[in-house]
Amino acid sequence: MRAKFFLLLFLVVGIIISIAFVFLLSYSKYPQKFSKSSFDKSTPSWSPNGALIACTSYSDDLNKLIAISTKDGRNTIVSEFTDSIFFPSWSPSGDEIVFQMNQNGNNDIWKYSLKSKKLSRLTSNPNSDISPKWSPDGEKIAFVSSRSGNNDIWIISAQGGNEVQVTENSADDSFPSWSPDGESLVFSSHRSGSWDLWLVSLKNKKLLQLTQNPGIEDVPVWSPKGDAIVYRAIKNERSDIWLLTFPERKEKRITYSKSFQWYPTWSPNGEFIAFQSDMSGNKDIWIAPTSSSLYTASIKARKLLNFAKWVVHEIAEEVLRRELD
Numbered sequence: 001m002r003a004k005f006f007l008l009l010f011l012v013v014g015i016i017i018s019i020a021f022v023f024l025l026s027y028s029k030y031p032q033k034f035s036k037s038s039f040d041k042s043t044p045s046w047s048p049n050g051a052l053i054a055c056t057s058y059s060d061d062l063n064k065l066i067a068i069s070t071k072d073g074r075n076t077i078v079s080e081f082t083d084s085i086f087f088p089s090w091s092p093s094g095d096e097i098v099f100q101m102n103q104n105g106n107n108d109i110w111k112y113s114l115k116s117k118k119l120s121r122l123t124s125n126p127n128s129d130i131s132p133k134w135s136p137d138g139e140k141i142a143f144v145s146s147r148s149g150n151n152d153i154w155i156i157s158a159q160g161g162n163e164v165q166v167t168e169n170s171a172d173d174s175f176p177s178w179s180p181d182g183e184s185l186v187f188s189s190h191r192s193g194s195w196d197l198w199l200v201s202l203k204n205k206k207l208l209q210l211t212q213n214p215g216i217e218d219v220p221v222w223s224p225k226g227d228a229i230v231y232r233a234i235k236n237e238r239s240d241i242w243l244l245t246f247p248e249r250k251e252k253r254i255t256y257s258k259s260f261q262w263y264p265t266w267s268p269n270g271e272f273i274a275f276q277s278d279m280s281g282n283k284d285i286w287i288a289p290t291s292s293s294l295y296t297a298s299i300k301a302r303k304l305l306n307f308a309k310w311v312v313h314e315i316a317e318e319v320l321r322r323e324l325d
Contacts, residue, residue, distance in 0.1 A: 188218035
């Protein structure tokens, strides 16, 4: 009787585990969590060739520029700094990374060469310069500066100099991102009374409001094909990754989690999005496809596996208790 019971038990558990592995193996080529260390990682940026995701981290009293392999999730320290760094952005050639660095309480834009290992300063201003984004042609860098009295969008040459103010408003603008053709910038602005997505033409500085929703919509990034913008939205006290598709301007939710999702970045082929999440307890880099919620499927599979473990533990424990009684 006892043998038949355990045979039936493990048959049920086997079916559950098989279903779970169908979920996991379907997505095994693209791991949901890239990070392999316990240190927080933030502000990811996908490399032009798709092989690496750059991000920033802090450990052992040092601020680190990290490159995570999209093949095996291995972390490589690109460089270490005593000053805090955030928002890395790859050059189109993939041999340089620009980011913001805070020295003596003030942020400026810096550039790091992966070939020469040299660090060069692009802005030097008593006001804060943050959130740099490299242009598609590699000639310019968009960033946010408070030098005009509040946060506005500016552009600077990739070699430094030739600084040009793009937006000018009493409300704050933030997180610029280039269109694939380099003719416009999408950004988040509070000029409408809430944080919404806006578009500015670099030819005539004409503005177009893309979203108008309650809550916060920020950190927008153009897709490689220019047919969508990924962004973070806080709606109903939940922070998730969303898509705004073109030309219909349809909003699509990518992540479904009670954890905090932020800082999305596109894969070069436009099929996947990497982002920062604290779903595992730490701030880690995760991935989801644009077509469906990849890591949500993984969560379901892992829950099935956990359920199988629970079944074995609880029922086996109950059988043992009865035997002892």
